[in-house]
Amino acid sequence: MNKKMNILMFSGDYDKALTALILANTAKEMDIEVTIFFAFWGLLLVRNPNSMSEEDKTAYEKMFANMTPRYLEDLPLSKMNFAGMGKKMLKEMMEDKEAPTLTDFLNGAIEKGIRMQACKLSCEIMGFKQNELLDNVEIVTAEDYLKDALESNIQLFI
Amino acid sequence: MNKKMNILMFSGDYDKALTALILANTAKEMDIEVTIFFAFWGLLLVRNPNSMSEEDKTAYEKMFANMTPRYLEDLPLSKMNFAGMGKKMLKEMMEDKEAPTLTDFLNGAIEKGIRMQACKLSCEIMGFKQNELLDNVEIVTAEDYLKDALESNIQLFI
Amino acid sequence: MNKKMNILMFSGDYDKALTALILANTAKEMDIEVTIFFAFWGLLLVRNPNSMSEEDKTAYEKMFANMTPRYLEDLPLSKMNFAGMGKKMLKEMMEDKEAPTLTDFLNGAIEKGIRMQACKLSCEIMGFKQNELLDNVEIVTAEDYLKDALESNIQLFI
Numbered sequence: 001m002n003k004k005m006n007i008l009m010f011s012g013d014y015d016k017a018l019t020a021l022i023l024a025n026t027a028k029e030m031d032i033e034v035t036i037f038f039a040f041w042g043l044l045l046v047r048n049p050n051s052m053s054e055e056d057k058t059a060y061e062k063m064f065a066n067m068t069p070r071y072l073e074d075l076p077l078s079k080m081n082f083a084g085m086g087k088k089m090l091k092e093m094m095e096d097k098e099a100p101t102l103t104d105f106l107n108g109a110i111e112k113g114i115r116m117q118a119c120k121l122s123c124e125i126m127g128f129k130q131n132e133l134l135d136n137v138e139i140v141t142a143e144d145y146l147k148d149a150l151e152s153n154i155q156l157f158i
Numbered sequence: 159m160n161k162k163m164n165i166l167m168f169s170g171d172y173d174k175a176l177t178a179l180i181l182a183n184t185a186k187e188m189d190i191e192v193t194i195f196f197a198f199w200g201l202l203l204v205r206n207p208n209s210m211s212e213e214d215k216t217a218y219e220k221m222f223a224n225m226t227p228r229y230l231e232d233l234p235l236s237k238m239n240f241a242g243m244g245k246k247m248l249k250e251m252m253e254d255k256e257a258p259t260l261t262d263f264l265n266g267a268i269e270k271g272i273r274m275q276a277c278k279l280s281c282e283i284m285g286f287k288q289n290e291l292l293d294n295v296e297i298v299t300a301e302d303y304l305k306d307a308l309e310s311n312i313q314l315f316i
Numbered sequence: 317m318n319k320k321m322n323i324l325m326f327s328g329d330y331d332k333a334l335t336a337l338i339l340a341n342t343a344k345e346m347d348i349e350v351t352i353f354f355a356f357w358g359l360l361l362v363r364n365p366n367s368m369s370e371e372d373k374t375a376y377e378k379m380f381a382n383m384t385p386r387y388l389e390d391l392p393l394s395k396m397n398f399a400g401m402g403k404k405m406l407k408e409m410m411e412d413k414e415a416p417t418l419t420d421f422l423n424g425a426i427e428k429g430i431r432m433q434a435c436k437l438s439c440e441i442m443g444f445k446q447n448e449l450l451d452n453v454e455i456v457t458a459e460d461y462l463k464d465a466l467e468s469n470i471q472l473f474i
Contacts, residue, residue: 003466008314010177012237015356019326022437026458032466040173041237060251079328079357093376093441121180125251142184149312150161150190154465156324156473157314166472168335170395198331199395218409279338283409300342307470308319308348315472 004033006152008145012041012068013078014087014102020158021105028112035152036109037145038137039119043128044068044075045106046118046137053129061127072103110136117144162191164310166303170199170226171236172245172260178316179263186270193310194267195303196295197277201286202226202233203264204276204295211287219285230261268294275302320349322468324461328357328384329394330403330418336474337421344428351468352425353461354453355435359444360384360391361422362434362453369445377443388419426452433460 005027007020024034038046049070054062069075077087094101100108109116117140118133130139149155163185165178182192196204207228212220227233235245252259258266267274275298276291288297307313321343323336340350354362365386370378385391393403410417416424425432433456434449446455465471 005462010174010316016326019355022458023462027462030459030462032462040177058251058254060247060254064247064251089376089380090441093374093380093443096374096376097440099437099441121257124255125248125257127251142180143188146163146181146185146188146190146312154462154471155312155314156471157316158326158473168332168474198335216409216412218405218412222405222409279415282413283406283415285409300338301346304321304339304343304346304348304470313470313472315474 002031002033003154004035004148004152005154006145006149006156007034007036008149008155008157009036009038009042009045010040011078011158012044012075014073014075015077015079015090016158017042017045017072017075018102018105020156021102021109023156024114025105025108025112028109028114032153033115035115035117035148037117037119037140037148039122043118043122043126043133045072046116046134047128048132048134051131053132056129057127064126065128065132072106073101075102110134119145160189160191161312162193162306162310163312164303164307164314165192165194166307166313166315167194167196167200167203168198169236169316170202170233172233173235173237173248174316175200175203175230175233176260176263178314179260179267181314182272183263183266183270186267186272190311191273193273193275193306195275195277195298195306197280201276201280201284201291203230204274204292205286206290206292209289211290214287215285222284223286223290230264231259233260268292277303318347318349319470320351320464320468321470322461322465322472323350323352324465324471324473325352325354325358325361326356327394327474328360328391330389330391331393331395331406332474333358333361333388333391334418334421336472337418337425339472340430341421341424341428344425344430348469349431350425351431351433351464353433353435353456353464355438359434359438359442359449361388362432362450363444364448364450367447369448372445373443380442381444381448388422389417391418426450435461
């Protein structure tokens, strides 16, 4: 029987998302089943940048949708100013090594069929509608998350 | 036999605490046994706002007790300035949806009998006495945490 | 058979590292096998302060090596400005209680034979060579991390 890993992706930081998606892709290649549950800031990782609906949004929701990064590569680092090293520097270092970007890893995860879920309550609070998320993302409840996590061999909160 | 979940609550951030307590409450409703071990900044979630003892405190402990938020609703976001979205905006968005506050979720957890523990070493370093914590919170060691975590099906560090 | 704990140490923050190493040392004393996998900022915890090689480094790697803290005790707090409480204050409070420092806990972990691994990809991106890490640290892949985590009873992302 396949082993399972469940990642609760709370953070919307570039460096944490990179780590989560590298783990997820590597696990999937090892035949480990992977579910990522995107909650809170993590929702910013599964926005559909080409589909932002202004309809049915409150003033706050519109403001939020417009103020937060629309594209993956624009997400900040968890330590923006850590020792003065900025996001630009990290990305240059990654480019030097021809390391894939966050977008590459996310696309890889989608192609590999990694299960992606968005937290229903987070979507409601932040005002994200199903059509504003990537196609493969399913909106589920905290109860669904817990059921999947209980069946998993590894659970991480990132 | 009941399934178990153990949360090590390290962070004192409003958004992370909200996520932890929603998971804890949902799990308990699913008959999953839940233990939350509050360490470091997490201790700020289980302060008794009506009982701050100045006795037996060093100068630093007094300063710390007075400078940190006394009330749950005053805790900061993990991303205070994330894309310029402040705490106020999040709380307004939650109110719009009539979502419960952090205080509501903590009270729910207490009523449901979710086990709450405070890290002994953290209490010692930060100078928190038993009477400064909520009544249902028991002070335990890292060893006690590990024993509970070992018996749990899900362990999260938040 | 021994129980196992696996910690993925992503953060380079003083307070989070302290928590991770206290858990690791306590677990080891309880005969729990412990592996710590240092990735991303976590690599800063296992630098060898006496061995920094400028050779074979790109301009960015040199800049990064010189701008990030060389010594454990110089690592920042995850909440540097949390309620105005700085790192100095925490360290004074720890000294008052004669609590060991982060360096003490790391040395304890090394003496106890806690397995320490550095993430290969993180080393490559940040330009850390084997001789720039502490002697007991082995460079391994994300796949190695996952194998160890799968066999562990507790997995934490810190």
